[in-house]
Amino acid sequence: MDAIKAITSDRVTFRKDAVSYEPLNYYGKNIISTEMSEWKRHRAIAAPAFSEANNALVWTETLRIITDWFNQLDATQRTEKSASNNAFSDLAIEVVSPMATLLITSAAGFGRRVSWEDDSAAPASGYTLTLRSAVITAVENFFFRMLTPDWFPAISSIVKVPFLSARVHATQQAFEELGRYMLELVSSARASVVEGRSSASSAALLHNLVEANTSPEGGSKCLSDGELLSNIFSFLLAGHETSAHSLGFAISLLALHPEAQSKMYAEVRKVWPEGSGTVGSSSVSFD
Numbered sequence: 238m239d240a241i242k243a244i245t246s247d248r249v250t251f252r253k254d255a256v257s258y259e260p261l262n263y264y265g266k267n268i269i270s271t272e273m274s275e276w277k278r279h280r281a282i283a284a285p286a287f288s289e290a291n292n293a294l295v296w297t298e299t300l301r302i303i304t305d306w307f308n309q310l311d312a313t314q315r316t317e318k319s320a321s322n323n324a325f326s327d328l329a330i331e332v333v334s335p336m337a338t339l340l341i342t343s344a345a346g347f348g349r350r351v352s353w354e355d356d357s358a359a360p361a362s363g364y365t366l367t368l369r370s371a372v373i374t375a376v377e378n379f380f381f382r383m384l385t386p387d388w389f390p391a392i393s394s395i396v397k398v399p400f401l402s403a404r405v406h407a408t409q410q411a412f413e414e415l416g417r418y419m420l421e422l423v424s425s426a427r428a429s430v431v432e433g434r435s436s437a438s439s440a441a442l443l444h445n446l447v448e449a450n451t452s453p454e455g456g457s458k459c460l461s462d463g464e465l466l467s468n469i470f471s472f473l474l475a476g477h478e479t480s481a482h483s484l485g486f487a488i489s490l491l492a493l494h495p496e497a498q499s500k501m502y503a504e505v506r507k508v509w510p511e512g513s514g515t516v517g518s519s520s521v522s523f524d
């Protein structure tokens with residue numbers, strides 16, 4: 238325990254592997270890719286958003302999103318009786334966990350409250366990719382994007398090279414659409430910052446980041462335009478992929494260990510004998 242404490246709290250001796258995070262600096266530097274005084278500045282801006290009020294918001298948003306998903310699943314199963322349990326668990330691990338965690342991160346951190354249905358089927362109007370596809374494609378092609386000069390996409394759309402042109406196009410599209418999704422988030426938050434509304438709103442993280450972007454340059458709580466976009470991108474990514482993988486493993490392990498599953502279920506029933514009852518007026522049943 239003492240060793241864990243020392244490693245996680247002594248940031249001078251145990252530094253993070255900042256070099257391996259360099260690809261995250263595409264838009265600018267961010268809380269993940271920086272160290273020492275630069276990191277402290279990013280941290281001081283973002284940290285206050287992770288409060289008890291925000292934890293409560295994460296919980297209500299999780300209930301809303303999972304209830305949305307269950308409702309959609311119920312409707313589908315009424316028409317597709319053949320859906321097997323295996324298909325359900327594969328779906329839960331590969332699709333649902335990352336979808337759910339991205340929707341929760343973007344709602345609780347950035348005030349983007351969309352329904353399950355809105356984001357699972359089709360991209361938003363004016364886009365060819367959903368937010369999740371744009372985030373994932375951009376991440377998967379980060380190195381590729383960094384290694385290709387800016388004039389390359391224009392050339393490759395004229396001179397078609399098998400596989401390469403398609404990848405160049407997909408990468409360019411993902412970065413362009415992700416940039417637009419992020420700017421939409423920024424412009425919705427800028428109004429509340431300009432009007433002087435408090436950060437105790439639903440999008441405390443975004444509010445704090447945008448507020449720092451409007452602070453005088455060089456200040457201890459200031460973010461440049463590039464750092465603003467870079468932090469939004471990093472939180473979207475860090476907040477959803479990690480939680481999705483943890484959930485994926487948790488679901489698989491619970492399926493492999495029914496005794497642990499029963500224990501967990503009993504504890505859930507003890508805390509909420511009547512279901513959670515906190516999504517709008519309808520209760521979430523655990524039966």
Ligand code: HEM
Nearest residue numbers: 253254268269280342346471472475476477479480481483
């Ligand atoms: C089960 C879920 C999660 C796991 C396993 C996880 C894991 C980690 C690990 C291992 C680090 C340290 C990386 C390093 O120092 O090299 C880290 C840092 C970080 N994580 Fe997570 N994380 C999770 C959830 C989240 C969520 C939900 C968010 C945001 C909403 C988030 C945002 C961050 C940020 C911003 C950092 C950098 C912090 C700093 O350097 O000050 N993570 N995470």
